[in-house]
Amino acid sequence: MTGDxxxxxxxxxxxxxxxxxxxxxxxxxxxxxxxxxxxAIVGESGCGKSTLLYAISQLLSPPAEVIGGEVIxxxxxxxxxxxxxxxxxxxxHLSVVMQSAMNALNPVLTxxxxxxxxCRAHSSMSDAEIEARSKEVLRLVSIDPVHLHSYPHQLSGGxxxxxxxxxxxxxxxxxxxxxxxxxxLDVVAQRSLMVQVKQLQEKLGFAVIFVTHDVxxxxxxxxxxxVMYAGQLVELGATRDVFEQPLHPYTRGLLEAFPSIHxxxxxxxxxxxxxxxxxxxxxxxxxxxxxPSASERCLASVPRLLTVxxxxxxxxxxxxxxxxxxx
Amino acid sequence: MSxxxxxxxxxxxxxxxxxxxxxxxxxxxxxxxxxxxILLLVFLVxxxxxxxxxxxxxxxxxxxxxxxxxxxHLLGTTAYGQDILSQLVWGTRLSIIIAFAAGGLATALAVLxxxxxxxxxxxxxxxLSLITDVILVIPIFPLVIVIAAYRKxxxxxxxxxxxxxxxxxxxxxxxxxxxxxxxxRDFLESARVRGERRLYVILYEILPTMTSLIVAxxxxxxxxxxxxxxxxxxxxxxxxxxxxxxxxxxxxxNNEALGAGMPLWAIAPGICVALLGAAFALLNYxxxxxxxxxxxxxxxxxxxxxxx
Amino acid sequence: xxxxxxxxxxxxxxxxxxxxxxRQTLHAVDDVDFTIGRGEIVALVGESGSxxxxxxRLLALVYRPTSGEIFFEGRPLSRVRxxxxxxxxxxxxxxxxxxxxxxxxxxYRISHGIGRGIALHRRDVPRDGRRQEIERxxxxxxxxxxxxxxxxxxxxxxxxxRQRVGFAQALAFRPKLIIADEPVSMLDVSIRIGLLNLMxxxxxxxxxxxxxxxxxxASARYIADRVLVMYAGHLVEQGPTEDVxxxxxxxxxxxLLSAVPDPQADLGIADAADIGEPPxxxxxxxxxxxxxxxxxxxxxxxxxxPLLRDLGADRRVACHVxxxxxxxxxxxx
Numbered sequence: 032m033t034g035d036x037x038x039x040x041x042x043x044x045x046x047x048x049x050x051x052x053x054x055x056x057x058x059x060x061x062x063x064x065x066x067x068x069x070x071a072i073v074g075e076s077g078c079g080k081s082t083l084l085y086a087i088s089q090l091l092s093p094p095a096e097v098i099g100g101e102v103i104x105x106x107x108x109x110x111x112x113x114x115x116x117x118x119x120x121x122x123x124h125l126s127v128v129m130q131s132a133m134n135a136l137n138p139v140l141t142x143x144x145x146x147x148x149x150c151r152a153h154s155s156m157s158d159a160e161i162e163a164r165s166k167e168v169l170r171l172v173s174i175d176p177v178h179l180h181s182y183p184h185q186l187s188g189g190x191x192x193x194x195x196x197x198x199x200x201x202x203x204x205x206x207x208x209x210x211x212x213x214x215x216l217d218v219v220a221q222r223s224l225m226v227q228v229k230q231l232q233e234k235l236g237f238a239v240i241f242v243t244h245d246v247x248x249x250x251x252x253x254x255x256x257x258v259m260y261a262g263q264l265v266e267l268g269a270t271r272d273v274f275e276q277p278l279h280p281y282t283r284g285l286l287e288a289f290p291s292i293h294x295x296x297x298x299x300x301x302x303x304x305x306x307x308x309x310x311x312x313x314x315x316x317x318x319x320x321x322x323p324s325a326s327e328r329c330l331a332s333v334p335r336l337l338t339v340x341x342x343x344x345x346x347x348x349x350x351x352x353x354x355x356x357x358x
Numbered sequence: 359m360s361x362x363x364x365x366x367x368x369x370x371x372x373x374x375x376x377x378x379x380x381x382x383x384x385x386x387x388x389x390x391x392x393x394x395x396i397l398l399l400v401f402l403v404x405x406x407x408x409x410x411x412x413x414x415x416x417x418x419x420x421x422x423x424x425x426x427x428x429x430x431h432l433l434g435t436t437a438y439g440q441d442i443l444s445q446l447v448w449g450t451r452l453s454i455i456i457a458f459a460a461g462g463l464a465t466a467l468a469v470l471x472x473x474x475x476x477x478x479x480x481x482x483x484x485x486l487s488l489i490t491d492v493i494l495v496i497p498i499f500p501l502v503i504v505i506a507a508y509r510k511x512x513x514x515x516x517x518x519x520x521x522x523x524x525x526x527x528x529x530x531x532x533x534x535x536x537x538x539x540x541x542x543r544d545f546l547e548s549a550r551v552r553g554e555r556r557l558y559v560i561l562y563e564i565l566p567t568m569t570s571l572i573v574a575x576x577x578x579x580x581x582x583x584x585x586x587x588x589x590x591x592x593x594x595x596x597x598x599x600x601x602x603x604x605x606x607x608x609x610x611x612n613n614e615a616l617g618a619g620m621p622l623w624a625i626a627p628g629i630c631v632a633l634l635g636a637a638f639a640l641l642n643y644x645x646x647x648x649x650x651x652x653x654x655x656x657x658x659x660x661x662x663x664x665x666x
Numbered sequence: 667x668x669x670x671x672x673x674x675x676x677x678x679x680x681x682x683x684x685x686x687x688x689r690q691t692l693h694a695v696d697d698v699d700f701t702i703g704r705g706e707i708v709a710l711v712g713e714s715g716s717x718x719x720x721x722x723r724l725l726a727l728v729y730r731p732t733s734g735e736i737f738f739e740g741r742p743l744s745r746v747r748x749x750x751x752x753x754x755x756x757x758x759x760x761x762x763x764x765x766x767x768x769x770x771x772x773x774y775r776i777s778h779g780i781g782r783g784i785a786l787h788r789r790d791v792p793r794d795g796r797r798q799e800i801e802r803x804x805x806x807x808x809x810x811x812x813x814x815x816x817x818x819x820x821x822x823x824x825x826x827x828r829q830r831v832g833f834a835q836a837l838a839f840r841p842k843l844i845i846a847d848e849p850v851s852m853l854d855v856s857i858r859i860g861l862l863n864l865m866x867x868x869x870x871x872x873x874x875x876x877x878x879x880x881x882x883x884a885s886a887r888y889i890a891d892r893v894l895v896m897y898a899g900h901l902v903e904q905g906p907t908e909d910v911x912x913x914x915x916x917x918x919x920x921x922l923l924s925a926v927p928d929p930q931a932d933l934g935i936a937d938a939a940d941i942g943e944p945p946x947x948x949x950x951x952x953x954x955x956x957x958x959x960x961x962x963x964x965x966x967x968x969x970x971x972p973l974l975r976d977l978g979a980d981r982r983v984a985c986h987v988x989x990x991x992x993x994x995x996x997x998x999x
């Protein structure tokens with residue numbers, strides 16, 4: 032199902048300048064992505080997942096800045112590329128679907144006009160070709176092409192979101208990055224959007240990086256799951272494995288924080304407390320203050336990233352025997 | 359924090375200690391703010407203690423007229439034999455008073471009109487906005503001239519009232535926009551739902567959240583007051599016997615100071631007007647940056663090799 | 667049989683929309699009946715545009731109904747006119763808002779909002795007793811140490827803590843019913859449970875009823891005794907939570923349940939995605955509003971608006987098909 036590695040992020044670090052000092056929003060994160068793979072990045076507010084996305088697609092602007100690491104996409108390090116080369120990659124090979132369509136779509140341009148802008152910026156298609164292609168992508172996301180000449184406010188929330196995805200598919204990229212594309216939608220619309228995205232992925236063969244705070248949403252759709260906390264990668268592995276046997280206490284807490292609509296009613300605890308202030312991060316494990324399994328070891332230093340049975344996890348609980356440790 | 363009684367106080371409350379503390383901290387870190395603050399401080403000192411600093415009585419026409427700079431008269435003397443430096447120092451007081459009084463009056467009116475228009479909405483908003491827009495569109499300077507000309511030799515009071523009554527419209531628009539954007543904030547709905555009266559909500563819930571905008575508005579109004587007042591006095595609409603920079607310019611112009619070898623008589627007060635205006639403008643820029651982090655100059659970071 | 671606190675009958679609210687001279691009306695809420703008992707947690711579930719927020723505001727007296735009536739403790743709300751009466755009512759029925767980042771005035775300390783509430787509504791608390799009362803309610807919502815929290819500013823608290831302050835403000839009135847308008851939807855998932863537990867605790871400890879408005883069925887199941895399902899301004903189903911969730915009668919309820927992502931459940935439902943969306947209810951025609959999306963729709967559904975009918979065991983449904991013969995669907999568990 033998945034093929035060779037197309038994206039290799041190594042040791043990526045992003046820092047924000049704030050008046051309380053520098054904030055490390057993304058702290059030495061590694062991840063890799065294969066062709067046609069669906070990777071979900073899950074975490075709560077302030078964990079850095081959106082910043083990570085923007086860093087990967089090189090869309091960060093001051094006061095945020097990448098200060099370390101590499102983003103190797105199809106052999107080229109995006110961090111060191113100039114605008115010209117970046118532009119040739121953007122949209123043709125890598126496209127981005129933003130969080131809120133209402134914010135990302137230009138309210139004074141029709142859908143057709145916006146798609147035309149994209150096509151002209153990244154290719155030399157003729158107007159006729161552009162129109163044909165625009166209609167085609169709208170059909171792909173089940174929007175009647177008659178809406179090509181509508182303004183964003185004339186479309187419903189779900190349709191706007193699907194229009195954004197259509198725009199992202201104009202050049203059938205290899206990788207589509209999505210930043211919480213469903214958070215503004217209702218449950219039923221969310222569900223149908225996810226199914227549609229998955230179907231498109233299987234049909235057109237692109238890889239997806241899907242960022243969300245709602246882990247239950249991606250359970251049935253993602254191949255691998257990555258969990259972030261306070262700017263760091265804390266768990267990464269095959270979705271099924273992570274769900275069945277979460278290794279990191281935060282992942283465990285997160286998965287258990289969803290009341291079920293089936294089965295017996297159980298009183299849940301959630302994860303009391305709040306993430307640390309990244310302007311003054313603690314010396315040890317960042318989750319320790321809220322962790323039910325925390326110990327002395329956790330406070331000393333930041334736990335290393337270990338590999339346990341195919342899952343990468345950052346927790347001392349699994350750091351038993353030195354021989355099993357792999358970096 | 360004591361809870362205010364249900365009886366409404368007539369004065370808009372400021373969380374003074376909080377605003378001041380934040381202001382001082384932010385000023386120290388921002389170069390523009392520091393420059394503006396220092397300038398303003400210098401002028402304030404001159405305004406408060408003119409007697410200690412100025413070497414002579416500014417109106418005393420006892421010296422040799424038309425002299426250039428010398429040890430005794432650092433800036434020379436006027437055509438009437440007055441010490442220019444002393445006039446400059448004593449003139450600061452009037453300019454500062456006008457800046458704060460007219461600026462303050464304009465800001466107070468801006469707050470009153472802008473916030474009420476937005477909060478009351480409907481017809482009240484329509485009428486208030488119409489008045490605001492009319493005054494905004496009328497060219498102020500000619501209007502001020504016309505009004506001031508009715509009261510020949512307008513005294514300080516007239517000047518302040520005229521400037522204040524005509525300079526509030528820009529701030530009113532800003533404050534109205536800001537208040538409108540706040541209408542959807544839940545804490546206002548929360549206040550209404552718990553039964554607070556409208557006037558209470560305006561004075562005690564809305565205004566305290568807009569203190570930075572109000573201060574920024576004041577700085578803009580003060581700048582406008584300084585420049586416009588100087589301009590009015592320069593063309594002779596002020597009291598020619600008062601001690602102010604604008605009046606100095608008036609007399610200097612009447613005696614063709616620039617051409618007749620007494621350039622400092624005209625240049626010095628001109629520079630002072632500009633500097634005081636700049637002080638307010640710099641502080642205003644700084645305020646924008648303080649309240650809107652996106653405008654701050656970003657420091658470029660070096661790519662460091664951070665150890666794991 | 668619980669004591670009845672609130673009874674809504676034929677509750678309707680329309681808004682005039684469109685340009686100045688248009689006569690279009692948005693039917694936000696149409697002909698809704700429900701009750702809320704003492705010490706009961708009732709969940710009002712629906713998606714955006716369903717009318718649930720409008721019902722909250724009708725109950726909070728922000729709007730007056732276009733028609734219909736709400737009775738509080740037997741007395742109609744339409745008779746609440748004077749400022750004194752309104753204060754008394756909002757003291758009994760306060761509201762907690764959705765957005766923790768805009769529900770507290772950033773210029774004041776936490777004690778301010780709570781203190782104002784006490785000043786306006788609690789004549790029994792003397793001026794020097796206010797501080798104690800503030801600390802009591804902060805304690806009751808789990809914000810300890812209350813003495814410290816009281817003096818903090820909103821920006822020093824997390825989203826979850828701010829929402830707790832919202833509950834504290836409501837508690838300060840000694841309310842009978844708290845209207846909670848999507849109180850957890852803007853919070854991180856791991857924090858939501860804490861607040862949902864808080865609502866349960868407050869009901870158990872202080873006997874307060876809750877009208878819990880949400881789009882999340884799972885959280886409704888977690889704390890609510892009864893659930894009301896709204897669609898496009900109509901109440902389409904209601905009943906005890908467990909019963910409705912286990913055996914949903916209305917096709918929309920079934921759709922809603924099938925769409926809920928559940929980490930523990932397997933993906934077994936037909937994934938022919940329903941792409942429909944709730945209609946904007948402007949000048950609606952007769953007929954069921956869910957009919958365009960309903961897999962069981964019959965001829966009658968497009969012509970006659972289904973009314974809420976009793977099915978026994980405290981269950982009511984507004985559906986022609988459900989009344990006749992509950993449809994067989996692939997069970998959701």
